[in-house]
Amino acid sequence: MALTLAFLGRLEDVAGAATLAVPTLGTIAAIIDSLDPALALALRDPRVKLAVNGVLAGERDDLALQDGDEIAFLPPVSGG
Amino acid sequence: MSVAGPVDVRLLDAGFDPAAVLTAFAAAHPASGGFVSFLGQVRAGDGGAAVEALELRHYTPLTLPAMQALAATVMARWPLDGLLAIHRVGAMAPGDPIVLVAAAARHRRDAFAAADYAMDHLKSESWFWKREKVAGAWRWIEPRAEDFSDLARWG
Numbered sequence: 001m002a003l004t005l006a007f008l009g010r011l012e013d014v015a016g017a018a019t020l021a022v023p024t025l026g027t028i029a030a031i032i033d034s035l036d037p038a039l040a041l042a043l044r045d046p047r048v049k050l051a052v053n054g055v056l057a058g059e060r061d062d063l064a065l066q067d068g069d070e071i072a073f074l075p076p077v078s079g080g
Numbered sequence: 081m082s083v084a085g086p087v088d089v090r091l092l093d094a095g096f097d098p099a100a101v102l103t104a105f106a107a108a109h110p111a112s113g114g115f116v117s118f119l120g121q122v123r124a125g126d127g128g129a130a131v132e133a134l135e136l137r138h139y140t141p142l143t144l145p146a147m148q149a150l151a152a153t154v155m156a157r158w159p160l161d162g163l164l165a166i167h168r169v170g171a172m173a174p175g176d177p178i179v180l181v182a183a184a185a186r187h188r189r190d191a192f193a194a195a196d197y198a199m200d201h202l203k204s205e206s207w208f209w210k211r212e213k214v215a216g217a218w219r220w221i222e223p224r225a226e227d228f229s230d231l232a233r234w235g
Contacts, residue, residue, distance in 0.1 A: 008139055009209030010220040054141025072139055078210040078221040 003031070003065060006072040014042045024067050031071070049074040083108040086162045087151045091144050093170045098180045105164050105182050112161040114188035116195040120179040122172045125214070133213040134172045143169075143207040150201050158194040160185050165198060167208070200230045 003024050007015040025031050028050065032040045042048070050057040051072040057063055065071070083104045098119050106115055125131045138144075151163050162184040172178065179202065183194035204227040211220045 006139065008137060008207075009211075012137075013220075051139070051142060054145075056142075070141075072141070074139065074142075074207065075209070076223050077204075077206060077208055078223055 002067065004068075004070040005031070006070055008072060009075040009078070011039075011042055011048070011073050011075055014039050024065060024069075026065065028063055028065070028071065031065075043073050045075070047076050083162070083164065086160075087148075087155060088162070088164045088166075089144070089147045089151050090166045091138065091147070092166060092168050095168070095172075095176060096166060096180070098177050101164070101166065101180060102182060105162065105184065109161045109184040112184035112186060112191075114185050114191045115182060116188065116191035117164075117180065117182035118195050118199050119177060120199075122174045122176045122178055124174040129214045131174055131212050131214055132216070134174075134176075134178075135211050135213075135218075136167075136169045136172070136178065137209045137211075138169045139207050146205070146207055147202070150198065150205070153201075154183075154194050154198050157197070158183070158185065158190040160190060160194055163194065163198070165202070167202070167206070169208070197234055200227075200234065203227045204231045 002021040005020045005022055007018060012018050022031055022034065025034060032043050035043070051074060052063060053070055102117055122134045123131060147165055147167065151165055154160070154163055160183055164180065164182040166180045168176070168178050181195050181198045181202065183191040183198070185191040185194070209220065211218050
């Protein structure tokens with residue numbers, strides 16, 4: 001089973017894909033640690049917001065994650 | 081293009097005709113005496129750097145719901161008959177319309193203020209990520225400080 005990570009804006013370039021399936025580790029922090037270091041660094045930018053299943057998340061590192069969840073990483077928006 | 085009810089908020093992945101939309105919007109609100117609209121289009125470029133293409137990305141679970149929430153806020157803040165907000169996503173060329181906001185009201189001042197407020201919030205708070213192709217290379221656009229100072233006007 002897996003989680004889906006979604007990368008918006010410039011994070012898609014860093015990740016090399018718009019989405020990535022990863023094993024269901026317990027926390028966001030563990031998932032980020034399991035990624036490529038350059039991508040992990042970009043995702044840890046404090047300006048990057050997080051949404052889980054389409055809902056903005058506050059405290060990011062201790063969210064409880066379940067199989068099938070989609071976690072979106074949202075860098076600062078650039079205006080419409 | 082017909083207008084769907086008092087609040088009409090749309091994300092479009094293909095081009096649209098702003099004049100036709102505004103004509104339909106006016107026709108849908110015969111009791112309104114004033115309409116104010118804002119049209120944003122893809123700039124041809126700044127400072128000699130020609131923009132060859134622009135792409136707007138969005139995140140489906142957030143982008144349209146947030147635009148609908150903004151529209152509800154605007155409708156609650158001013159006495160409007162109608163509000164229209166259309167935003168493009170996807171690939172665009174210079175001159176293509178990106179965003180069209182229009183407010184319909186009995187009196188013009190409410191329509192001006194509502195359209196202004198809606199645009200300031202769309203520009204600074206909506207879930208869009210934009211990249212431009214200049215000299216064959218794509219670059220992501222960062223937020224502008226002006227977008228946040230514009231927003232601060234509304235308290």
